[in-house]
Amino acid sequence: xxxxxxxxxxxxxxxxxxxxxxxxxxxxxxxxxxxxxxxxxxxxxxxxxxxxxxxxxxxxxxxxxxxxxxxxxxxxxxxxxxxxxxxxxxxxxxxxxxxxxxxxxxxxxxxxxxxxxxxxxxxxxxxxxxxxxx
Numbered sequence: 247x248x249x250x251x252x253x254x255x256x257x258x259x260x261x262x263x264x265x266x267x268x269x270x271x272x273x274x275x276x277x278x279x280x281x282x283x284x285x286x287x288x289x290x291x292x293x294x295x296x297x298x299x300x301x302x303x304x305x306x307x308x309x310x311x312x313x314x315x316x317x318x319x320x321x322x323x324x325x326x327x328x329x330x331x332x333x334x335x336x337x338x339x340x341x342x343x344x345x346x347x348x349x350x351x352x353x354x355x356x357x358x359x360x361x362x363x364x365x366x367x368x369x370x371x372x373x374x375x376x377x378x379x380x
Contacts, residue, residue: 254283255332256294256312257325258305261286265363266309276333281314308360322360323352 257273260266270284285292287305294300294312299319303310311325312318320328327349330340343352359366 253314254281255314256283256285258285258287258300258303258310258312260306261288263363264367268367273329276335278334281332308356322356323349326356
């Protein structure tokens with residue numbers, strides 16, 4: 247598989263997680279400008295996964311976004327905040343994501359959701375059986 251275009255940010259997600267798949271499906275619908283690539287970190291053939299920043303990231307714990315220049319990686323609430331500026335429907339809320347209390351609260355909430363994602367959309371033994379579309 248080809249690495250994401252250098253002009254696009256890479257959203258790194260857990261392709262074995264139904265909750266994560268649904269989140270990426272929503273992001274795809276919101277990404278009118280096609281500025282994002284979606285990378286399932288479970289697919290080891292992805293060349294992007296060999297990037298030094300990505301190799302150090304705890305990918306199983308949180309969604310990560312690698313910036314288009316490949317120099318920065320955001321995770322959790324920080325990734326959501328970064329994405330909000332790039333998805334037109336989220337522009338109205340993006341400034342509010344910088345209120346003094348919100349990054350701490352947002353990251354706590356994000357981590358709770360991330361830790362419980364397999365329970366929020368039921369999976370068996372922490373491993374989701376992914377149903378293919380017919």
